[in-house]
Amino acid sequence: MSTGFAGTTRLHSLMDTQKWAQNFAHHLEDGDIVALNGNLGAGKTFLVQNIIAALGSSAEVTSPTFALVNEYQAQARLVFHWDFYRMHVAEEALEIGWKEMLNEPGAIHFVEWADRFPELIPVTAWRISIQSLSENERKLHWSGPRDIVPA
Numbered sequence: 805m806s807t808g809f810a811g812t813t814r815l816h817s818l819m820d821t822q823k824w825a826q827n828f829a830h831h832l833e834d835g836d837i838v839a840l841n842g843n844l845g846a847g848k849t850f851l852v853q854n855i856i857a858a859l860g861s862s863a864e865v866t867s868p869t870f871a872l873v874n875e876y877q878a879q880a881r882l883v884f885h886w887d888f889y890r891m892h893v894a895e896e897a898l899e900i901g902w903k904e905m906l907n908e909p910g911a912i913h914f915v916e917w918a919d920r921f922p923e924l925i926p927v928t929a930w931r932i933s934i935q936s937l938s939e940n941e942r943k944l945h946w947s948g949p950r951d952i953v954p955a
Contacts, residue, residue: 810947817940821847824944825854831952832859832930834881834910839918839925842934847942848916851934856883859912868916872900882911894921 815821832838838855840848853865859878868874868887876883884905891897902924905911918925925931930948937943946952 809951826858829858837929846934886915888917888920
């Protein structure tokens with residue numbers, strides 16, 4: 805469980821999700837880890853795509869479901885986008901460089917399906933749980949080390 809701040813946000817459209825992602829991106833700092841959870845199709849990858857774009861990346865951000873981890877450049881930062889969905893044990897993440905990538909100076913990490921291996925997620929991580937309410941409407945529960953000031 806993250807320490808610090810928490811909140812719930814209801815997003816009524818894809819545009820609301822994009823705006824929330826842009827605002828959230830401004831609160832991220834070097835070394836942050838963002839643990840995302842939600843059912844299949846809840847919008848985890850869509851949210852990450854928009855956050856990474858707001859961080860300054862022009863890359864086409866795709867789901868790392870089969871690659872397990874994708875790496876992007878967002879201005880001067882490295883961004884790692886993990887997906888634990890297809891992993892069976894935490895050691896799989898360790899084998900492909902979890903600890904080494906966490907120690908990459910200035911990097912930010914997004915982890916989809918983080919609840920599969922909670923032992924890998926530091927207590928200081930941001931946590932976002934996405935609940936799908938309809939085709940475009942979502943409810944986000946978040947917690948993290950800093951408050952998210954509305955834009």
